[in-house]
Amino acid sequence: MPPRGDGAACIVLVDEEIAKASGKPYVRVRGRGFFHEGAHQINEVPNDMIALVSAEKAGQAAYEEAGIAASDIDLAELYAPCTIIEVLASEALGLVPRGQGARLCFEGVTSLGGRIPVCTSGGLQSRGHPAHVTPFYSLFEVNEQLTGRAGERQVANARLAVTSAELGNYNAALVHVLEGVR
Amino acid sequence: MTLVLQTVDRVCAFPPRMTEFTRRFWQGLAAGCFETTRCDDCERLTFPPKPFCPHCWSKRIAWVTLSGRGKLYSQTVVHAAPAAFQDEVPYRVGIVDLDEGLRIATRVLSDIEPKLDTAVEIVVLDYRDGPLFAARAIS
Numbered sequence: 001m002p003p004r005g006d007g008a009a010c011i012v013l014v015d016e017e018i019a020k021a022s023g024k025p026y027v028r029v030r031g032r033g034f035f036h037e038g039a040h041q042i043n044e045v046p047n048d049m050i051a052l053v054s055a056e057k058a059g060q061a062a063y064e065e066a067g068i069a070a071s072d073i074d075l076a077e078l079y080a081p082c083t084i085i086e087v088l089a090s091e092a093l094g095l096v097p098r099g100q101g102a103r104l105c106f107e108g109v110t111s112l113g114g115r116i117p118v119c120t121s122g123g124l125q126s127r128g129h130p131a132h133v134t135p136f137y138s139l140f141e142v143n144e145q146l147t148g149r150a151g152e153r154q155v156a157n158a159r160l161a162v163t164s165a166e167l168g169n170y171n172a173a174l175v176h177v178l179e180g181v182r
Numbered sequence: 183m184t185l186v187l188q189t190v191d192r193v194c195a196f197p198p199r200m201t202e203f204t205r206r207f208w209q210g211l212a213a214g215c216f217e218t219t220r221c222d223d224c225e226r227l228t229f230p231p232k233p234f235c236p237h238c239w240s241k242r243i244a245w246v247t248l249s250g251r252g253k254l255y256s257q258t259v260v261h262a263a264p265a266a267f268q269d270e271v272p273y274r275v276g277i278v279d280l281d282e283g284l285r286i287a288t289r290v291l292s293d294i295e296p297k298l299d300t301a302v303e304i305v306v307l308d309y310r311d312g313p314l315f316a317a318r319a320i321s
Binding site: 038 | 283284
């Protein structure tokens with residue numbers, strides 16, 4: 001686990017007409033999904049604890065609302081305080097096949113320049129984890145990517161991104177699909 | 183069913199908070215009995231015991247005795263412990279699926295790494311100031 005840090009993030013939400021009128025690149029919320037399994041940490045009703053079912057269901061709902069499939073996503077910024085959680089969340093969100101997350105990460109598939117870069121910010125371990133701000137921090141990173149301002153971290157031609165936030169042991173998950181408009 | 187009692191000749195590092203409602207659980211445990219509550223309406227069990235049913239919100243609950251037997255779902259060893267448990271490192275904790283279909287978190291007593299899905303039983307750790315419970319492989 002990374003130590004908890006301090007941090008602040010600011011997100012400006014406006015009607016799309018106002019964003020358009022600014023004449024600057026902006027990011028559109030294409031889809032959103034939320035699911036809570038009704039338990040905190042270890043569910044007393046035995047379930048598959050490495051399936052991260054809430055992330056899977058919230059992800060499906062977000063992809064459905066966005067009218068896309070996981071394979072359409074260009075990059076992901078996930079709430080993953082521990083190494084294994086990034087692997088499992090990548091699998092639950094359909095970015096990599098179940099059981100393949102660690103191997104594909106090792107092979108560079110989820111690195112910058114890979115098929116589906118995950119946590120271009122460095123993730124919670126190296127970017128930092130201001131716990132309650134972290135989901136906004138992730139939206140900020142995705143905003144930088146989708147508007148082409150991520151510098152050396154830039155994913156080429158990034159148009160669609162997915163973010164996740166969670167609580168407990170991914171007992172609940174909030175997933176957003178975002179689209180860059182340039 | 184009576185659980186095996188193991189005497190631990192010291193006080194608990196972090197004694198459980200006993201409430202009027204949970205007193206029965208801890209007193210039962212001291213006597214070798216692993217109890218929880220079951221809903222009279224939907225008949226589902228819950229653990230730890232609660233004065234309401236988390237599945238249907240009914241307050242009609244009854245105390246029942248569990249077998250104290252189950253299977254090991256996962257386990258790990260804690261080397262970096264919270265201050266209260268510093269003197270006990272390294273210690274093993276795990277997740278146990280009880281035969282009654284309840285999943286619990288518990289200390290696991292084993293000097294070697296137990297195989298997952300191993301059949302385990304709950305034992306009472308009889309500390310000077312009260313009981314705790316743990317799981318160990320059924321030999």
